[in-house]
Amino acid sequence: MAELIATYTVVNGGVYALLAIGFSLIFGVARLINLAHTGFFMLGAFSLYLFIRLLGWGYPEAIVLTLVIVTLLGILAYRFLIDRIREHTGAVLLITVALAMIMENVILWLFGGEVRGIPLLVNGYVTISGIKVSNQNILTLGVVVVVIIIVWLLLNKTKLGIALRATAQDPEIANLMGISVSRTLLITMALATALAAAAGILLAPLRGAVSTMWQSPMVIVMVIVVLGGLGSIKGSIIGAFIIALVEQLSVFLLPQGGYLVDTFVLLAMVIVLVARPGGLFGIILEEERL
Helix, strand or coil, X not given: CHHHHHHHHHHHHHHHHHHHHHHXXXXXXXXXXXXXXXXXHHHHHHHHHHHHHHCCCCHHHHHHHHHHHHHHHHHHHHHHHHHHHCCCHHHHHHHHHHHHHHXXXXXXXXXXXXXXXXXXXXXXXXXXXXXXXXXXXXXXXXXXXXXXXXXXXXXXXXXXXXXXXXXXXXHHHHHHCCCCHHHHHHHHHHHHHHHHHHHHHHHHHHHCECCCCCHHHHHHHHHXXXXXXXXXXXXXXXXHHHHHHHHHHHHHHCCCHHHHHHHHHHHHHHHHHHHCCCCCCXXXXXXXXX
């Protein structure tokens, strides 16, 4: 039982971490709450389904094209919708949730409301302490680790990372330093959308794709980001695994616990915020080190 809980915790936590990192980047740099974030996660899953199942493409080209297309859609959404109203928080919330609902309805129209299965990239399993762990789960966790390391290096070891931190700290000063704030914000949206699409690509072979799959993760991601500390990348990663653990404990240890998952997730957030109102790592993006 413990090994099974641990397996699902690390896999689900890894996918949540990718989503939460992207959400935190947008908030930390642009001070935007993008409620369409998990909509791009859904688009990533369905784009993979389209290329693999309907068009019969191989995984390498399907993954690359999915990342490119979904990232471009995120850039276009930011450039022509979100950026125009960026200073108006209420309008951003309304526009982004409307955008996510539009995505859902378009997907429903094109693919229907059934769960669409996608073949595993790798078959088979390994046995760990008597528990069969699928190779797909191991691959998913490995990709998550690699992506997190790449993001860490990008934020801490590159000029782009310096630009992101400077913009997060003070856009006006960053502009005076020769940093193009508008371009930096656009890159931030592109990076966040690519992470959401990557999460969709990783989860789709394990859980399938369905038009409502953006809804529950949106709530979970917001809980993770608040729990970890708004704008904290480290907090988002740790918070993702905490919430994944809470989910699995409620499912495996409580009778009909699956119906109470969201309740326990929210309760975990409340407990942390009562003890630490700023979250576990309530620091802004430019001051933290992963």
